[in-house]
Amino acid sequence: MTATNNWSGYFAQLGENQAFEQATAQTKAAIDGLFQHATTPYSGLEPALLKQQLNAVDFTQPAPLAEVIETTNQLVAKNSLLVQHPHTIAHLHTPPLIASIVAEHFIAALNQSMDSWDQAPAATFVEQQMVDWLCNTYQMGERADGVFTSGGTQSNLMGLLLARDWFAYQQSQHDVQQDGLPDYAQKMRIICSDKSHFTVQKSASLMGLGERSVVLVKTNVQGQIDVDELQLIIEALKAQDLLPFAVVAMAGTTDHGAIDDLEAVVDIARNAGCWSHVDGAYGAALQLSEQHKNRLKGIELADSVSVDFHKLFYQTISCGALLIKDKANFNTLLHHADYLNREGDELPNLVDKSIATTKRFDALKMFMTLKAVGVKQFGEFYDHLLSLTQDVADKIHQNPHFELCCTPLLSTVLFRLSSKVQGELNEIEFNQLHQTLRLQLLTSGEAVIAETKVDGQLVLKFTLLNPCLNSADFDSLIAKIETTALQLINQ
Numbered sequence: 149m150t151a152t153n154n155w156s157g158y159f160a161q162l163g164e165n166q167a168f169e170q171a172t173a174q175t176k177a178a179i180d181g182l183f184q185h186a187t188t189p190y191s192g193l194e195p196a197l198l199k200q201q202l203n204a205v206d207f208t209q210p211a212p213l214a215e216v217i218e219t220t221n222q223l224v225a226k227n228s229l230l231v232q233h234p235h236t237i238a239h240l241h242t243p244p245l246i247a248s249i250v251a252e253h254f255i256a257a258l259n260q261s262m263d264s265w266d267q268a269p270a271a272t273f274v275e276q277q278m279v280d281w282l283c284n285t286y287q288m289g290e291r292a293d294g295v296f297t298s299g300g301t302q303s304n305l306m307g308l309l310l311a312r313d314w315f316a317y318q319q320s321q322h323d324v325q326q327d328g329l330p331d332y333a334q335k336m337r338i339i340c341s342d343k344s345h346f347t348v349q350k351s352a353s354l355m356g357l358g359e360r361s362v363v364l365v366k367t368n369v370q371g372q373i374d375v376d377e378l379q380l381i382i383e384a385l386k387a388q389d390l391l392p393f394a395v396v397a398m399a400g401t402t403d404h405g406a407i408d409d410l411e412a413v414v415d416i417a418r419n420a421g422c423w424s425h426v427d428g429a430y431g432a433a434l435q436l437s438e439q440h441k442n443r444l445k446g447i448e449l450a451d452s453v454s455v456d457f458h459k460l461f462y463q464t465i466s467c468g469a470l471l472i473k474d475k476a477n478f479n480t481l482l483h484h485a486d487y488l489n490r491e492g493d494e495l496p497n498l499v500d501k502s503i504a505t506t507k508r509f510d511a512l513k514m515f516m517t518l519k520a521v522g523v524k525q526f527g528e529f530y531d532h533l534l535s536l537t538q539d540v541a542d543k544i545h546q547n548p549h550f551e552l553c554c555t556p557l558l559s560t561v562l563f564r565l566s567s568k569v570q571g572e573l574n575e576i577e578f579n580q581l582h583q584t585l586r587l588q589l590l591t592s593g594e595a596v597i598a599e600t601k602v603d604g605q606l607v608l609k610f611t612l613l614n615p616c617l618n619s620a621d622f623d624s625l626i627a628k629i630e631t632t633a634l635q636l637i638n639q
């Protein structure tokens with residue numbers, strides 16, 4: 149197996165492989181060191197300085213890999229956001245499970261490509277096995293199928309793409325895959341709540357329908373789509389000779405964590421002749437909790453569902469899936485290539501169901517996680533996380549310097565500084581204070597919290613994902629935010 153030239157030190161070769169062993173051992177030691185010694189979510193290095201140091205790397209002169217690993221450790225790893233830190237609490241950005249990280253080692257070294265069976269023999273079956281497990285978990289029925297994606301964005305795009313093609317065929321036997329958009333494309337409409345994820349609009353744009361084809365329905369105080377309004381809007385659109393073809397229901401909105409009444413939304417969609425898609429990127433994970441899964445009732449009836457494993461399933465980025473109720477709908481993505489997936493191939497080629505060609509073997513992460521952690525344990529993570537979120541919201545509520553913006557529904561806490569802190573500041577200055585506060589905490593490296601808008605008003609947000617945290621972990625974080633805010637106002 150020895151190569152005939154001297155390049156073998158660059159590749160993870162078969163046979164004895166000292167270079168590979170040394171590099172992986174050095175990398176592992178660097179990461180261990182970082183995790184042992186880090187004390188804050190971010191190093192606190194000034195952004196301009198960080199950029200300058202990175203730009204100073206000279207690519208014209210190659211260096212030994214050992215040196216590159218050390219430089220990367222000093223420059224990149226040590227200035228990375230530490231997702232495990234208790235004060236990293238801004239986004240749906242998870243600390244990964246060990247099972248997922250070690251799966252990445254296999255994924256990277258094996259480098260299987262999921263498009264065809266001859267590039268991924270065991271891997272193809274692993275992905276299909278995970279998809280079948282998911283379809284079963286969500287009880288999507290006999291004809292269900294799915295595919296792994298790069299995350300919620302791709303899953304939402306695929307769901308809506310399949311909806312568009314399905315609708316055009318129902319409407320006029322029009323084949324979008326072959327003939328492009330139908331002549332009534334300008335009239336086609338996607339309906340979702342005003343708290344839906346922006347990827348609905350982005351998908352509409354990519355699909356050639358335009359962002360204006362998305363019609364928003366107002367939400368109730370709980371952030372859920374108003375189902376009566378949904379019904380009225382669909383009727384009104386039809387009365388205007390427009391063509392509503394897809395309804396998106398949210399299982400966990402990004403800010404509030406609101407879960408729509410999925411059963412009602414799917415029912416309305418179906419009666420109106422629309423495809424129903426559930427964006428479960430955040431909340432669909434609750435299906436694994438005995439205590440909370442009833443909140444997803446109706447998800448099993450949807451035509452398609454987006455699930456995101458790099459959020460509440462604690463997988464490394466990237467990892468997601470799209471599930472569909474009737475696998476026949478994947479046919480609109482099917483394209484036979486002579487070199488890859490011939491018609492009549494007996495072995496499965498997953499490219500048949502994917503918008504990607506070369507594709508990562510992310511399914512292995514869920515395969516190893518499911519076996520090492522198990523469904524029951526996931527349920528317990530969520531039960532703890534949701535009750536912890538209520539505790540943290542109580543702490544905010546009881547603190548005179550803060551004001552809770554709404555009762556948490558999933559694992560986010562939306563809050564503002566209270567009028568006590570506002571003092572003489574006008575609204576604009578007070579909003580600015582919130583922004584400055586967040587940036588100050590971020591760039592000093594002390595805490596990473598989020599900023600968003602609720603009903604036009606700027607608010608701060610915690611997104612709790614880490615089930616290892618306990619209520620007491622939040623005391624120092626809340627105190628830090630409080631003292632920083634008071635310092636800023638007294639400056």
Ligand SMILES: *Cc1c(COP(=O)(O)O)cnc(C)c1O
Nearest residue numbers: 299300301302345402429430456
């Ligand atoms: C995160 C998220 C998305 C986008 O998913 P990515 O994995 O970031 O591509 C879509 N919808 C919701 C509700 C999300 O929370």
